[in-house]
Amino acid sequence: MTRSLVTGASTGIGFATALRLATEGHEVHASVRSLESGQALLDASTDLDLALVVMDVDDDDSVSVALDRLQAEHGPIDVLINNAGIAAGHSIEETSVSEFQRVMNTNTWGTLRCIHAVLPSMRDRSAGHIVNVTSLAGRVAIAGHGAYATSKFAAEALTEVLAAETKPFGIRVTLIEPGVIMTPIFAKGMQDPENPDTPYIGGRRLGEFFASALMGSPGTPDMVAEVIWRAITADAPELRHVVGDDAVCLVGRRLDLTDEEWIAGQSDPDDDRHRAWISDMTGVQVNALPG
Numbered sequence: 001m002t003r004s005l006v007t008g009a010s011t012g013i014g015f016a017t018a019l020r021l022a023t024e025g026h027e028v029h030a031s032v033r034s035l036e037s038g039q040a041l042l043d044a045s046t047d048l049d050l051a052l053v054v055m056d057v058d059d060d061d062s063v064s065v066a067l068d069r070l071q072a073e074h075g076p077i078d079v080l081i082n083n084a085g086i087a088a089g090h091s092i093e094e095t096s097v098s099e100f101q102r103v104m105n106t107n108t109w110g111t112l113r114c115i116h117a118v119l120p121s122m123r124d125r126s127a128g129h130i131v132n133v134t135s136l137a138g139r140v141a142i143a144g145h146g147a148y149a150t151s152k153f154a155a156e157a158l159t160e161v162l163a164a165e166t167k168p169f170g171i172r173v174t175l176i177e178p179g180v181i182m183t184p185i186f187a188k189g190m191q192d193p194e195n196p197d198t199p200y201i202g203g204r205r206l207g208e209f210f211a212s213a214l215m216g217s218p219g220t221p222d223m224v225a226e227v228i229w230r231a232i233t234a235d236a237p238e239l240r241h242v243v244g245d246d247a248v249c250l251v252g253r254r255l256d257l258t259d260e261e262w263i264a265g266q267s268d269p270d271d272d273r274h275r276a277w278i279s280d281m282t283g284v285q286v287n288a289l290p291g
Contacts, residue, residue: 001049003027005070005077007057007114009038012183013133015044016221017081017228022048023289024229029077031055031084057110058085067117076121076128079232082111083133089147091200100147107151112158118150119166126189129232133176134223136247140254143202143266163239174231175240178224179247180213180284187219202266202291211276212286219244249283 004021008014016086018030018041028050032038038052055066068244071077085107089095111132120127137145138152156175163173198204225245254262265281268274275286 001025001027002078003029003075004079005053005067005114005118006080006083007031007110009041009052011040013178013181013221013224014081014083015041016225017083018050019044019048020080020225020229021079022050022220023243025049026079027074027086029053029074030059031066034176036113047272057113058105059096060113063110063113063117063136067114070075071118071121073244076125077118079113079129079131080118081131081133081228082114082273083108085133085135085151087148089145090195090203091198092146094198094200095147098149103147104151104154107148108154108158110132111155115162119171122165122171127279128170129172129174130162130166131174131176131228131232133161133178133228136177136179136242136244136250139177139242139247140262142206144200144204144206145202150223164172172232173239174228174237176224176228176231177240177247177251179219179242179244179250179282180210180245181219181244182214182222183221194216196235201269205266205271205274205278208289209282209284209286211289213246213282213284217245220247239267248286250281253281 004026006018006021006028008015009018010032018028022028030038030041031053033056035052035054042052053066054074056062086103088103089099115130132155134155135152137149138156141149150274159173159175168175183213224243227241231241242251265277268277277287
């Protein structure tokens with residue numbers, strides 16, 4: 001039986017992925033920050049081989065203690081799904097160093113901590129699969145998204161290097177790059193609204209895009225879980241998997257532009273022209289936020 005660990009499994013993509021893998025017959029260990037936060041997942045996993053692991057990916061000791069115990073009691077991890085993440089930050093100037101560090105600690109160092117905990121046994125066995133869920137924001141840098149994009153670009157680089165280093169040991173490494181997915185991460189991000197007096201327009205425009213995408217046809221966690229399942233069962237593995245029509249469109253369109261064209265499009269002072277431009281870039285009809 002394949003033994004899988006899914007981080008950030010209390011809601012959203014992690015929740016859906018943990019259930020999908022357990023439904024497919026995996027022995028799933030789902031990491032949550034507390035037993036209470038994982039109760040909904042347990043309730044949904046009746047008769048499936050799924051157990052909770054209480055662990056904080058932000059903390060070295062929490063990860064090492066939890067995963068050392070898990071592997072000592074149950075055996076080595078065959079598939080690691082690094083999904084835990086947060087979205088936060090505003091313009092570069094308006095995002096403190098401590099906020100950058102907080103986002104990096106979860107989105108990048110949290111991924112690295114879990115890799116460190118499972119990789120030695122994978123290497124010893126010449127087997128294993130590490131899947132890192134990053135984001136469209138790890139492929140294209142968008143104004144108003146500095147801390148998040150920085151953390152995801154770093155996670156992408158980490159993953160690509162890891163893939164090259166571990167290939168000789170028979171270990172698979174995969175990147176999952178979702179666009180806008182209907183998950184609680186957006187609701188959490190909205191708890192830190194943009195300063196209405198900011199001189200920067202990027203955050204407001206990013207909010208318009210997210211709101212328009214979520215009101216239209218956003219991707220779902222189940223859709224991402226399906227891509228993850230296909231990736232870990234593929235005969236011919238691929239490094240990158242872009243998820244969602246908006247992400248596929250934007251990644252392709254960004255490749256067609258020079259850096260100067262990309263920057264100019266984001267910084268166009270005319271709001272209507274910018275909405276038309278980003279709609280063309282993403283395939284999402286972007287509308288002004290009310291108020």
